[in-house]
Amino acid sequence: MYRTIFAVAAIFTAGIMFAPAQNSNTVTSAPVLVPDTTHQNDPLPDGVLAFDATLKSVDATEGDDFARFTFSFTNVTPNIVTVLNVHPSCGCTTAELPPVPWQLIPGTNGQMKLTVNLAGKTGTVFKTVDFSTDKGKKQLMLRINLTPPPAIVMTEEQKAAGIAASKLDRQAVFKGDCASCHVKKVEGKFGQELFKSTCAICHEAANRATMVPDLANLKVPTTEAFWRTWITYGKPGSLMPSFAKSEGGPLDDIQIASLAQYLNTIHPSQAPPVGN
Ligand code: HEC
Ligand code: HEC
Structure with missing residues (x-):
């Protein structure tokens, strides 16, 4: 009985003694990334991200399931560039990239894969993808040249x-x-x-x-x-x-x-x- 009361008193005292230390722990915990979205709809200025291309073309055959693209870009500024979101122009296009907000450290290279579902598509198909960062938005263009499959020749x-x-x-x-x-x-x-x-x-x-x-x-x-x-x-x-x-x-x-x-x-x- 005595012992229990003593233990509770000890914890109580310890709590008071270490309270200031606990406060300083809270202050130093990792900051939550709150990206700046004020420029996400402005045009992306030159000299921020160097893209390998902003228009890419692929050839495919009518009846193929998918066309695939990979865009590559390098942060050429001395500051972090944060990718905020990616919006393809149609539900037929899906983008594969690390979870957003995605921070690109200065000098590093990132890649995004795009897959266009070709179901029901013929001829030349254009799709666009809005690529928004905290420094501005870039529109990427995809072109797919679909040709009919070669006619089957039979003896x-x-x-x-x-x-x-x-x-x-x-x-x-x-x-x-x-x-x-x-x-x-x-x-x-x-x-x-x-x-x-x-x-x-x-x-x-x-x-x-x-x-x-x-x-x-x-x-x-x-x-x-x-x-x-x-x-x-x-x-x-x-x-x-x-x-x-x-x-x-x-x-x-x-x-x-x-x-x-x-x-x-x-x-x-x-x-x-x-x-x-
Ligand atoms: C190399 C692809 C190919 C294969 C294998 C094939 N066919 Fe065909 N078939 C065709 C095409 C193409 C046509 C359309 C007519 C043409 O272009 O000669 C056709 C047409 C037909 C026709 C309609 C008649 C005609 O000539 O217009 C029948 C019946 C037919 N095929 C049955 C078969 C059967 C049964 C088999 C398997 C034993 C078979 N085919 C294998 C490509 C093929
Ligand atoms: C292997 C070749 C072949 C394929 C594949 C085929 N057909 Fe046929 N079809 C024929 C032939 C041969 C006839 C004529 C039958 C007869 O002797 O009356 C015919 C007849 C028809 C008719 C009747 C037309 C009339 O004269 O009244 C229709 C409708 C039809 N086909 C629709 C289709 C549809 C729709 C498809 C695809 C789901 C299809 N066919 C796939 C060979 C084919």
């Missing part, structure tokens, strides 16, 4: 073999070697993009076989349901496969609905609806 023998295999099994295009040309990456694709990667190979080929119809000039009345039914089931006894997963094809219901909607829009019915 008459290869074509005959394809047609023969499809006559035995119209789902053959989804299997083995056939799939390498006929079913290129359908995951995550819808509408026009899916049409290009899945249907165009047969229906838009310049030298397609005569039994492959021109979808823009069908003689029968067409509706969204017409497209959906053809895509889902194809036609037994012909070379038109069934695309629905439930029928052994590669596409899910949402993808098929997106194709039906796309086709019904770009190829409105050329014939009057039945019953009119």
Whole structure:
């Protein structure tokens, strides 16, 4: 009992004795970095960051997933330059850099990686990225030159073999070697993009076989349901496969609905609806 009271008294005394020391500890703890944001929207003056380039171009093939860029910059001032934030012009572009605020010590070099998602993109694509620092903002430009993939050239023998295999099994295009040309990456694709990667190979080929119809000039009345039914089931006894997963094809219901909607829009019915 006595001992407890004594111990409490000792701690109490010690607390008073060391109080000034504790205060000085608090004062010397690391300062929190509060970056100066007053200049973040001003143009970045010359002679602050030396960029390896402010416009970069890459070549890519339509159907590629991503284009990648790396920008490199050196702090050429005698002071710290703080990177505050990075804003790409579209949600399709992502930036990879150390957490911001990111302090660039004088004379050091930093790097930022940018990745542009190319889904659905064709031709020449421009993107910009605003790179803001406490000394001002720089706009970086990205250019992607997309060219169509080279046309696939097939010998008459290869074509005959394809047609023969499809006559035995119209789902053959989804299997083995056939799939390498006929079913290129359908995951995550819808509408026009899916049409290009899945249907165009047969229906838009310049030298397609005569039994492959021109979808823009069908003689029968067409509706969204017409497209959906053809895509889902194809036609037994012909070379038109069934695309629905439930029928052994590669596409899910949402993808098929997106194709039906796309086709019904770009190829409105050329014939009057039945019953009119
Ligand atoms: C392997 C080649 C091939 C692929 C791939 C293919 N088709 Fe076909 N398609 C055909 C052939 C051949 C026919 C003709 C069937 C017949 O004999 O009536 C046809 C018929 C059709 C028809 C019926 C047109 C009419 O005459 O009424 C539609 C609609 C159609 N295809 C849509 C599509 C769509 C959409 C896709 C992509 C999901 C696709 N096809 C992919 C070969 C193909
Ligand atoms: C090297 C890529 C490639 C491979 C592999 C391939 N095809 Fe094709 N296929 C094509 C192209 C391209 C067309 C469009 C017609 C053309 O350009 O000759 C086509 C068209 C077709 C057609 C429509 C008829 C026509 O000639 O227009 C069928 C049916 C077909 N292929 C089935 C198959 C089957 C089955 C296999 C596997 C045994 C296969 N293909 C392998 C590229 C390929």
